Amino acid sequence: MSDLKVCYNILSQVYKQQAYGSISLTNKLNEAKNRDFVTRLVYGVLRNDVKYDYYISKMAAKKPQNSAIILLKIGMYCIEEMDSMPDYAAVNNTVELTKEIGKQGSSGFINGVLKAFCRQKPALPSDEVQKLSVEASVPLWIVRQYIKQFGIENTRRFLTCQPLELEHARVNLKKTEVEAVKQRLTNLGVEYMTDEENKDCLFVRNGQKIRPLFDAGLITFQSLTSVRCCRTAAVKDGDEVLDMCAAPGGKSVYFAGVGENVKVLSTDIYHHRLELIQQYARRMGVKLEVRLMDATQCNKALFNSFDVVLCDVPCSNLGVAAKKPDVYLFKDKDRIFCITQTQAKILENGAKYVKEGGTLVYSTCTLLKEENEDIIKKFLKQNKQFSLEDQKTYLPDDKGSDGFFVAKMRRL
Numbered sequence: 001m002s003d004l005k006v007c008y009n010i011l012s013q014v015y016k017q018q019a020y021g022s023i024s025l026t027n028k029l030n031e032a033k034n035r036d037f038v039t040r041l042v043y044g045v046l047r048n049d050v051k052y053d054y055y056i057s058k059m060a061a062k063k064p065q066n067s068a069i070i071l072l073k074i075g076m077y078c079i080e081e082m083d084s085m086p087d088y089a090a091v092n093n094t095v096e097l098t099k100e101i102g103k104q105g106s107s108g109f110i111n112g113v114l115k116a117f118c119r120q121k122p123a124l125p126s127d128e129v130q131k132l133s134v135e136a137s138v139p140l141w142i143v144r145q146y147i148k149q150f151g152i153e154n155t156r157r158f159l160t161c162q163p164l165e166l167e168h169a170r171v172n173l174k175k176t177e178v179e180a181v182k183q184r185l186t187n188l189g190v191e192y193m194t195d196e197e198n199k200d201c202l203f204v205r206n207g208q209k210i211r212p213l214f215d216a217g218l219i220t221f222q223s224l225t226s227v228r229c230c231r232t233a234a235v236k237d238g239d240e241v242l243d244m245c246a247a248p249g250g251k252s253v254y255f256a257g258v259g260e261n262v263k264v265l266s267t268d269i270y271h272h273r274l275e276l277i278q279q280y281a282r283r284m285g286v287k288l289e290v291r292l293m294d295a296t297q298c299n300k301a302l303f304n305s306f307d308v309v310l311c312d313v314p315c316s317n318l319g320v321a322a323k324k325p326d327v328y329l330f331k332d333k334d335r336i337f338c339i340t341q342t343q344a345k346i347l348e349n350g351a352k353y354v355k356e357g358g359t360l361v362y363s364t365c366t367l368l369k370e371e372n373e374d375i376i377k378k379f380l381k382q383n384k385q386f387s388l389e390d391q392k393t394y395l396p397d398d399k400g401s402d403g404f405f406v407a408k409m410r411r412l
């Protein structure tokens with residue numbers, strides 16, 4: 001099987017069965033001869049999905065079948081982005097792929113559209129907002145919503161910024177020191193940068209060379225925004241902490257590492273994801289308790305029990321689009337806004353578990369105010385015993401930040 005067919009099969013699962021891109025890729029990557037090529041192409045097509053839909057709509061007289069759309073997107077990505085593949089080879093390879101998947105009947109159409117694409121790409125829309133949607137490959141309704149919230153210039157800046165290629169890593173101060181890690185990275189020839197905001201964190205080039213440091217729990221990959229959320233929660237030694245949507249455990253493990261006497265209870269709705277938290281905690285050498293719990297259900301046994309409760313709720317994930325290129329697929333307004341009921345319910349329950357004087361933190365990795373500020377506003381209106389201490393939306397930037405929202409409230 002050709003590597004292009006492996007790509008096609010993965011993308012078919014994503015587009016036709018709504019599978020997660022990263023999961024399909026992981027499951028099928030062992031069939032690839034060149035894993036880097038397949039990974040780059042699959043993520044590249046998904047990242048450019050809105051843009052390629054626009055091109056196809058301008059180049060095909062009527063909407064092609066799903067399989068032809070996938071083939072055209074693969075061809076367009078090869079033509080636009082694969083410098084090692086000349087345009088004629090990109091067209092020929094995609095036509096061969098059309099035959100390999102048994103769609104010989106479409107090969108003339110695919111050939112024609114891709115040859116025309118090589119000669120001239122369709123002009124971008126003249127309307128400024130539509131143009132931004134195509135250029136940034138973000139659905140128009142989301143761009144419009146962002147412009148309403150952040151203005152056109154901010155929206156353009158964060159939608160078109162190049163994310164930092166280095167990953168954010170936190171040094172495990174229980175096991176080592178920052179200087180020792182820097183020395184190891186230098187010895188290994190691994191590129192890194194310091195994080196001026198967090199002295200125990202670095203931006204590093206992820207790869208096989210640093211695997212031993214990770215496996216030994218000397219460092220962990222925790223995004224800058226996740227660390228910011230943890231710092232906002234300001235857990236102290238001796239605190240009892242509840243992390244209600246805890247898997248895979250980044251924040252729970254951080255809290256458990258704050259001191260010898262922090263007690264962390266990490267809950268999640270999925271059993272298999274609790275195991276991820278335990279593995280994470282073992283690797284980092286911290287202790288915490290995990291428990292299966294549906295955070296939307298009220299648990300009276302936990303009332304008034306915690307100094308800090310974190311509700312890091314499931315969300316539309318739009319703030320981490322740079323890391324999850326399929327995040328915009330199948331996300332219409334109804335689907336996104338139906339999650340807000342779950343978010344509000346989890347926050348409402350979380351509030352009941354906070355001790356008097358304790359802290360309630362709500363966070364998401366999305367930018368839509370319906371999932372963020374609106375939830376907090378409504379909650380505070382209905383829960384006068386809580387006051388807002390801090391609330392902030394972080395926009396994605398080229399300095400390592402994802403899109404993220406965090407609100408900190410205190411029980412009076």
Ligand SMILES: C[S@@+](CC[C@H](N)C(=O)[O-])C[C@H]1O[C@@H](n2cnc3c(N)ncnc32)[C@H](O)[C@@H]1O
Pocket residue numbers: 226244245246247248249250251252267268269270273293294295296312313314315
């Ligand atoms: C944003 S992730 C949490 C990330 C985590 N806090 C961390 O820092 O590693 C959201 C989590 O919520 C869990 N979840 C979704 N619905 C839930 C529910 N009703 N009750 C509890 N957990 C839920 C998901 O399984 C997922 O692990």
